Amino acid sequence: MSPTAPGAASPLPDRAPGAVDRDVFLRLSSALTGFSPIELQGTGNSGPFLDHLWRIVGPEICGEILTAAAGALANMDDSTREQAIRATLWTSPKLGPVVQALVRLWYTGKWNPLPAQWQETYRWDHPDPNPGAVTLSPQAYVESLVFTAIGAHPPGAKPTGHGSWAFPPALAPAALHHVVTT
Amino acid sequence: MSAPNGERFDVVIVGAGVAGALMADTLAAAGKHVLLLEAGADRSLDIGGYQPYVDQYLRAPSGVPNAPYPPNPNAPSANVLDIGNPSTSSYLVQQGNLPFLSDYTRELGGTTLHWQGACPRMVPNDFQLHSVYGQGVDWPIDYAELEPYYEKAEGALGVAADVEDQRILGMTFSDGYEFPMHKMPQSLVDQFFMRTIDGMTVTLDGHDYPVRPISLPQARNSTPNPAYKDKDGRGYKPVSYVGDGDRGLRCQGNSACTPLCPVQAKYNARKTLLKARATAGDRLSIVSQAVASKLLIDSNSKRIEGVRYRTYSDPKKPSPAGEFTARGRIYVIAANAIETARLLLVSGAANRSDQVGRNLMDHPYMYSWGLAPEPVYPYRGPDTTSGLETLRDGGFRAKHASFRMSIANWGWSGSPGADVDQFVAGGLFGRALRDKLHDTCTRHVRFGIMVEQLPDPSNRITINPAYVDAFGIPRPVATYDIAPYSLDGARAAREVAARVFERAGVQDCTEYKARPGFQLVGRDGRTFNLMGAGHIVGTHRMGRTAEDSVVNSSLQTWDHPNLFLAGAGAMVTIGTSNPTLTTAALTLRAAEQVLREL
Numbered sequence: 001m002s003p004t005a006p007g008a009a010s011p012l013p014d015r016a017p018g019a020v021d022r023d024v025f026l027r028l029s030s031a032l033t034g035f036s037p038i039e040l041q042g043t044g045n046s047g048p049f050l051d052h053l054w055r056i057v058g059p060e061i062c063g064e065i066l067t068a069a070a071g072a073l074a075n076m077d078d079s080t081r082e083q084a085i086r087a088t089l090w091t092s093p094k095l096g097p098v099v100q101a102l103v104r105l106w107y108t109g110k111w112n113p114l115p116a117q118w119q120e121t122y123r124w125d126h127p128d129p130n131p132g133a134v135t136l137s138p139q140a141y142v143e144s145l146v147f148t149a150i151g152a153h154p155p156g157a158k159p160t161g162h163g164s165w166a167f168p169p170a171l172a173p174a175a176l177h178h179v180v181t182t
Numbered sequence: 183m184s185a186p187n188g189e190r191f192d193v194v195i196v197g198a199g200v201a202g203a204l205m206a207d208t209l210a211a212a213g214k215h216v217l218l219l220e221a222g223a224d225r226s227l228d229i230g231g232y233q234p235y236v237d238q239y240l241r242a243p244s245g246v247p248n249a250p251y252p253p254n255p256n257a258p259s260a261n262v263l264d265i266g267n268p269s270t271s272s273y274l275v276q277q278g279n280l281p282f283l284s285d286y287t288r289e290l291g292g293t294t295l296h297w298q299g300a301c302p303r304m305v306p307n308d309f310q311l312h313s314v315y316g317q318g319v320d321w322p323i324d325y326a327e328l329e330p331y332y333e334k335a336e337g338a339l340g341v342a343a344d345v346e347d348q349r350i351l352g353m354t355f356s357d358g359y360e361f362p363m364h365k366m367p368q369s370l371v372d373q374f375f376m377r378t379i380d381g382m383t384v385t386l387d388g389h390d391y392p393v394r395p396i397s398l399p400q401a402r403n404s405t406p407n408p409a410y411k412d413k414d415g416r417g418y419k420p421v422s423y424v425g426d427g428d429r430g431l432r433c434q435g436n437s438a439c440t441p442l443c444p445v446q447a448k449y450n451a452r453k454t455l456l457k458a459r460a461t462a463g464d465r466l467s468i469v470s471q472a473v474a475s476k477l478l479i480d481s482n483s484k485r486i487e488g489v490r491y492r493t494y495s496d497p498k499k500p501s502p503a504g505e506f507t508a509r510g511r512i513y514v515i516a517a518n519a520i521e522t523a524r525l526l527l528v529s530g531a532a533n534r535s536d537q538v539g540r541n542l543m544d545h546p547y548m549y550s551w552g553l554a555p556e557p558v559y560p561y562r563g564p565d566t567t568s569g570l571e572t573l574r575d576g577g578f579r580a581k582h583a584s585f586r587m588s589i590a591n592w593g594w595s596g597s598p599g600a601d602v603d604q605f606v607a608g609g610l611f612g613r614a615l616r617d618k619l620h621d622t623c624t625r626h627v628r629f630g631i632m633v634e635q636l637p638d639p640s641n642r643i644t645i646n647p648a649y650v651d652a653f654g655i656p657r658p659v660a661t662y663d664i665a666p667y668s669l670d671g672a673r674a675a676r677e678v679a680a681r682v683f684e685r686a687g688v689q690d691c692t693e694y695k696a697r698p699g700f701q702l703v704g705r706d707g708r709t710f711n712l713m714g715a716g717h718i719v720g721t722h723r724m725g726r727t728a729e730d731s732v733v734n735s736s737l738q739t740w741d742h743p744n745l746f747l748a749g750a751g752a753m754v755t756i757g758t759s760n761p762t763l764t765t766a767a768l769t770l771r772a773a774e775q776v777l778r779e780l
Contacts, residue, residue, distance in 0.1 A: 031611075031612055032611050032612055033611070033612065033615070033616065034611075034612045034613040034614070034615055034616035034617070035616070082612060085611075085612075090609070090611065099611075100606055100607075100611075103602075103606050103611050103615070104602055104603060104606055107599075107602040107606075107615075107619075108599040108602055108603075109243075110599065112603075135241065135242055135243060137241075138237075138240035138241055141240060141243050142240065144599075145616075146598050146599065146601075146602050146619060146623075147561070147598075149616045149619045149620055149623075150559075150561060150598060150619055150620055150623040150624050151557075151559050151562075151620075151624060152437075152559070152560070152561035152562050152598075152623075153435075153437065153561075153562065154243070155243065155245070155436065155437045155438040155561075155592075155597065156236070156239050156240060156243060156436055156437075156438035156442070156444050157240065157436070157444070159434040159435045159436040159437070159444075159445075160434075160435040160562055160563075161434055161435060162367075162404075162432040162433055162434050162435065163367035163435075164435055164562065164563070165367065165369045165370065165435055165559075165562040165563025165564075165567070165591060166367040166368060166369060166370060166373070166563075167370065168370065168557070168559055169559050169562065
């Protein structure tokens with residue numbers, strides 16, 4: 001890439017995420033959230049979230065994330081896989097803040113802008129347009145994972161039925177497993 | 183809507199909130215011609231006028247009371263996000279020792295759009311605080327006088343409650359009385375406290391008081407009570423989503439009562455407006471985007487001879503348009519305690535006693551929060567379904583405020599997003615994050631503690647021509663503080679909360695400190711994060727004489743025989759009850775006097 005003056009936005013390369021990118025992104029999201037790929041696919045948000053990431057951090061950094069993810073996810077053993085994700089992604093000064101923001105996006109539907117220092121270092125030519133946290137879409141909010149994780153529902157949507165609050169919730173199977181075994 | 187030119191009405195009402203709507207409904211049903219002026223945006227009363235609020239909420243979900251209601255620079259209101267103190271930039275100018283932290287909604291339906299729906303009655307001693315405890319002032323009426331109107335109000339709003347649960351602190355009910363709907367099912371959180379603090383007592387000022395969760399009356403659709411009969415012997419039919427008879431017939435647990443119920447299972451005054459229009463047809467005119475600017479007073483008779491109002495063309499931007507005068511035989515101002523006081527002050531009306539704007543009250547409101555020893559699955563159901571109600575009255579009120587402690591069904595904050603942020607920042611992801619959230623957030627318990635505040639003439643709404651709105655009308659100025667009587671009550675409440683947590687095995691996580699959006703108020707080395715409760719009360723108090731009050735017990739001003747002031751501003755004391763039900767009862771009682779005058 002040729003040098004560009006600070007502040008002048010360089011055009012985004014026009015490469016869009018492909019099928020392989022989307023598959024790796026879904027499996028990475030599963031490892032980062034503790035929800036199965038099927039559950040995440042069911043939210044309808046996997047595609048829009050990758051598109052958002054592509055726009056905000058650009059295809060190059062997305063590419064680095066997905067390449068590192070593909071390597072880490074190749075580990076079949078749970079604990080080795082988690083260690084690999086932590087080593088190559090979570091604790092990386094460049095990629096860590098992005099995947100952490102991604103986890104928060106999945107769990108709350110809100111995109112939190114990347115730290116200013118990070119933006120200066122890695123994306124000075126294309127900073128995040130939003131100064132504060134934004135709910136990405138009504139669907140991002142309604143499908144927030146935090147509510148599923150705790151047996152609740154997003155306020156204002158997916159109501160649980162009259163009087164349901166007088167009884168324990170019907171939790172997602174994985175969480176129910178947790179209740180039964182602990 | 184166009185302004186009704188030259189038409190003379192029986193009654194002109196300012197404000198289409200719960201008081202204005204109930205007044206309009208009662209008068210129109212009696213055959214009177216009524217004009218209802220509303221400052222807020224012109225919206226339809228059907229789905230088309232309500233669904234945009236729901237859409238707005240889902241785009242930017244927030245528990246802030248006015249989040250779903252678009253800002254309207256022509257009819258702005260106080261904003262809890264704008265709490266600088268002192269502040270002259272906020273619509274509600276703040277110049278007190280503390281900011282006044284409660285807001286209201288200037289829309290068709292008024293603040294009942296965002297209210298929680300809690301409908302406890304005031305307890306008998308709230309009406310005779312001075313006689314019994316030597317504090318505050320007595321009302322000109324007592325509980326017994328208001329009781330039949332409480333029953334009417336509970337029918338009009340559709341209250342779900344249980345009579346036997348409510349027979350506490352001297353509250354009585356007429357023979358055979360039943361609430362329209364069975365009490366709202368009590369949450370798992372309620373059940374946890376019922377089980378763990380069963381039989382508990384606390385000592386306040388040397389006396390023992392029982393502390394137990396009691397179901398909260400609320401204007402929210404539950405299962406109709408077949409034993410209920412209205413005055414005509416009819417049973418109760420829940421009122422559905424306006425415009426869709428199949429929605430909202432039961433609270434379905436959207437867990438968003440404040441700021442809005444997506445299915446309108448919670449009462450809002452739009453329901454009464456729609457009922458009134460169905461009953462009255464052309465006899466009721468509702469004109470929105472009409473900001474009352476001045477009451478016109480006949481200098482000889484002192485009667486009100488008109489309401490000047492300004493219109494605007496676009497709710498999204500300052501857009502003053504026309505100026506009109508509405509005329510009727512009787513005028514009812516029902517614009518909420520802040521806006522009503524402002525209109526009176528701007529007009530130089532009803533203020534012979536110098537009490538207009540004074541005795542502004544709210545419930546200083548704080549939380550206590552902790553972790554239950556087992557999952558109680560909060561963040562589900564109505565905001566609150568039970569409370570610790572027994573400390574709303576007692577001999578300690580001679581020394582400090584009483585308090586009401588709601589058991590929150592929405593965990594610590596209403597949304598567990600902050601926990602996500604905290605755990606992610608702590609390095610958790612994947613299964614460990616999901617498990618940690620489950621382990622923690624399913625045990626979140628919280629009390630919302632409302633503390634009584636006494637009437638104080640120096641807590642007040644004034645106007646200052648230096649601060650004006652888009653029409654050049656002076657904005658309200660708040661001067662507010664919280665007295666030691668309330669802070670000592672807050673201290674007692676906090677100690678009770680701590681003891682309840684201890685008894686229930688709850689790990690107390692309460693910590694009052696400087697944090698964004700919360701003020702820190704201290705006394706004797708103790709500090710509390712006190713908020714407003716949205717209970718704006720007391721700026722045009724009722725009383726027995728023209729010298730010390732603005733209206734009589736029928737809400738008729740002493741100074742202007744054809745001017746009535748309906749709203750929580752008429753309340754003499756605030757007690758520990760959410761004021762809407764009492765406002766509704768007072769309004770229905772006042773409506774009888776309006777009809778007599780006509």
